[in-house]
Amino acid sequence: AANLDENLSGKRYASYTVFKGKAALSIHPILPSFSKLESGGSRVSRNGSVMLTFFPAVGQRKYDYTKKQLFALSPTEVGSLISLGPAESCEFFHDPSMKSSNEGMVKKSLSITPLGSDSGYFVNITVVNSVEKTNDRLSVPVTKAEFSVMRTALSFALPHIMGWDQALTNHHPSPAISKPRVERPHPDSEWER
Template sequence: MLQLQFLSSPPLSAQTLNPNSNTKLLSSFSWLKSTQTLAVKLNPLSLTPKPSKFSLTSRQSEYFDQQQRFSNSSSTASPPASGLPPRFYVGHSVYKGKAALTVEPRAPEFVPLDSGAFKISREGFVLLQFAPAAGVRQYDWSRKQVFSLSVTEIGTLISLGARESCEFFHDPFKGKSEEGKVRKVLKVEPLPDGSGHFFNLGVQNKLLNLDENIYIPITRAEFTVLNSAFSFILPYLLGWHAFANSIKPEEASHVNNANPRYGGDYEWSR
């Protein structure tokens, strides 16, 4: 708070009143009366503040008080009810005249251990979704067919040459009573002019009496984008990012010394 206080001149003693100074004193009093000099006295640390003739509360301090209250309320705001970090869904799509292809990554799964650590239970994968065209720039996603690329299959695509081809076979019910009733084959073959690859997905589903084949041409540039995305996401699909984020220098040194099996130089020290 700003305190504004009039300060008067100190009392005049008899010694200061002499004939030679009367004229100067009168002129000084006249000047003080005409200008009404106001002195500003700031004493925020005083334990016994002196009373003032009037006080003025600055509106700027109210603004700072509001900002402080807003900052405190924001910092103490409770987290979302779920308590989970936000999730992000990403993907990349290629649209052509006969079909559309959407590529989306799926995160790995972890299970907790008794020690409090986590162990990967299922590696991540990349989900390919093929939708046939239903018109000009229109696609029937109700008829889409999906194919999940494992990390090994992703590695095959990344290392595929311009004139090379590959083929993947999936049976979603492998090892179950319905094995062999659904057959999925993904073929990636070079275009005749070498400008890219054909992605051809064939699905035979005896349970639904379905036999469908969807293909889409992928140019060299589009294939390069896919391979770049595959290369980037591959370590995350393996769950290695979780391990890298959990590494602490002091803990890593302690673990390596306690268990030589984890030591980087264990092989060379034998």
């Protein structure tokens, strides 16, 4: 289906990146797609996500952007991450070729494990390619302050990648004139809802 959301002029990009000794981790949000309905309205046809990008370090404050590894968090995976307790872990498994003929050839996993003493988390990506016989692993320690930024940014992003901000925007700023109403709150409105 033709989707005008793909028109990128005017699109704005923002990310949050932490640079560490062995690798860097950058996160950025991706908007959902909408498809037009016959009613004239539109509906989320594909959820957005939050993309995690890992870059290996190749020297003092130098990173190799050609060797990046990607992992896109779904809304439920974002929910898992933002509700993670200080001593809890979580792990997600993705197959980038799911439902294609290459299914099972590449296996990606993302794990988040506590650094200990409520001081942050290790964020690890493992990519196993059974065709090319490669096994890449990148690990980025994230401080409590950095994880607080990620948690706040992901909590903010979550309703947006699900399209709820757009579903909750009133596209009719000025309602038509109707009969004047009593401006007082009325108890019945609570019981009837």
